[in-house]
Amino acid sequence: MSERELGWGALLAGRNGVRSLALAGGVALHAINVYVATTILPSVVADIGGLDFYAWNTTLFVVASIIGSALSAKLLQGTGPRGAYLTAVALFAAGTLVCAFAPTMEVMLVGRTIQGLGGGFLFALSYAMIRIVFDEALWPRAMALVSGMWGVATLVGPAVGGIFAELNAWRAAFWIMIPLALLFGFLAFATLPARNQDGNERSNLPFAQLFLLVVAVLALSVGSVRADLAWNAAGLAVAATVFALLVLVERGAVSRLLPRGSFSVTAPLGVLFATMSLLAITVTASEIFVPLFLQVLHAQPPLVAGYLAAAMAAGWTVGSIASSGAQGRGAARVIVAAPVLGLLGLVTLSLLVPTVSDGRWLVLGPITVALLIVGFGVGLGWPHLLTRVLQVAPKDEQDLASVSITTVQLCATAVGAALAGMVVNLGGLTVPGGVPGTSSAAFWLFAAFSIAPLAGILTAVRAAVLKQGVKASV
Incomplete structure (x- = not known):
C-alpha cells in the first residue's frame, strides 16, 4: 500500500469519509454533552432545584457510561455494527429527551443515567467499528480522529452551554443534541455493515465483574468527598479490595469483562x-x-x-x-x-x-x-x-x-x-x-x-x- 493510500485522504474521502463522520460524530456528541451539561448545571439547579443531588449528575452519568462501554461487545455481537450503533443513538436521544423535559432533579438524574448508558455505547462502539470498517493501515489515523473529538468538545461544549445558560434556556441545550444524534444515526444506517463478517465471539454478560467494577468506582468516589484522611483511606481500602476481587473473578470467568x-x-x-x-x-x-x-x-x-x-x-x-x-x-x-x-x-x-x-x-x-x-x-x-x-x-x-x-x-x-x-x-x-x-x-x-x-x-x-x-x- 502506498504512502498516499495511508494518508488522511484515504480515511476522509468517499465512503470512508462518511463512516469517519458517523464514528467521530458519535464521540463528539457524547463528549460535547459532557461539557454542555457541566456548564448548564447551575442554571438547572436554579430552575428545578436539587442542589443536594448536584454531584450525582456526573457520578451517575459516568457510572452508566462505564456500564454501556463494558456491555458494548455483547451489543455488537447481538445486533451487528449497524444495529448496535442505532441502539446507542436511540438510548442517547431518549435520555436527552428526558433531560430536556425534566420537571425535577430526580427526573433529570433518570435522564442523565440513560444518556450516560447511550453515550458509553457510542463512545466504545466508535472505537470498535474502526477495526471492522477500515483497513488496518488506517487504524492509527482513525483512532486519532475519534480521540481528537474530545479536544473539539472541550472548545465547543462550554461555549454552547454558556450561551444557553445566559439566555435562561438550558432545556434548549439538550434539545439541539437530539437532531444531531438522529443525523449520526442516519449516517450509520447508510454506511455501516449490518453484520460483523469476522465476528466469531459469543459470550454471556459478565454481570459479576461489571457489578464489582461499579462498586469499586463508587467506593472511590464516595471516599473522595470529605477532607478526612480516615474517610479517604476507607474509600481506597474498599475500592482496592473490591478491585482485587474483580481480578480474581475475572481470571476464572467464562464471560469476561476484558x-x-x-x-x-x-x-x-x-x-x-x-x-x-x-x-x-x-x-x-x-x-x-x-x-x-x-x-x-x-x-x-x-x-x-x-x-x-x-x-x-x-x-x-x-x-x-x-x-x-x-x-x-x-x-x-x-x-x-x-x-x-x-x-x-x-x-x-x-x-x-x-x-x-x-x-x-x-x-x-x-x-x-x-x-x-x-x-x-x-x-x-x-x-x-x-x-x-x-x-x-x-x-x-x-x-x-x-x-x-x-x-x-x-x-x-x-x-x-x-x-x-x-x-x-x-x-x-x-x-x-x-x-x-x-x-x-x-x-x-x-x-x-x-x-x-x-x-x-x-x-x-x-x-x-x-x-x-x-x-x-x-
Missing part, C-alpha cells in the same frame, strides 16, 4: 492498558481543577479560565493528529514520549500554578504552554497504544478488545477524578481554604499526580516494543 491478559503487567495487553490508564490519570488532574485554580490564584473570569484549561485537550488533539502517520520506530518513539512530556508538563504546573498572580500573561503564558505539553504528549502516543491493543488481542476476543479501550479509559478517568478530589481536599482546598488553601492544593495535586507519568515511562518503554502478532497471554 480480554485475556488485561490484568497482568507481564502480558502485552496488561502493559498497554496500564500505560493508557496512567496517561488518562495524568490528564485528569489538569482537566478538573485547573479552571478553579486559575480563577482563585490568577484572577481569571470563569469563561477565560475554562478555555485556558482547554489548552490540554487542544494539545491532545494536535498531538494525535500529528503522530497518526508514524510507523515502526517512529510509533515506538512517540509512545515513550507521551509520559515523558506529561511528566514535564505536570512538574512545570506544580511550580507555576500555586503562585499567586494578577493574571498577567507573563505567568499565564507558561502555564498554558505546560497544559499544551501535557495534552500534546498524551495525544502523541494515544493512537498507537490503541492500535497495538487491537493488534495484540487474541483473535477470538477482537470485539471485546475493541470496546475495552473505552472501558479502561472511562474507569481510569473516574479513578483519577476521585484521587484528585482526595488530594486537593487533603491539600487544603476546603480547610483552610481561600487563596492559601487553594495554592497548597494546587501544588500537592500536580506533585502527586506526577507519579502517574513517571510510572508511565516504565510501562511505555515496554509497550513501545510490542509488535503486531504478539498475543496476550492466557
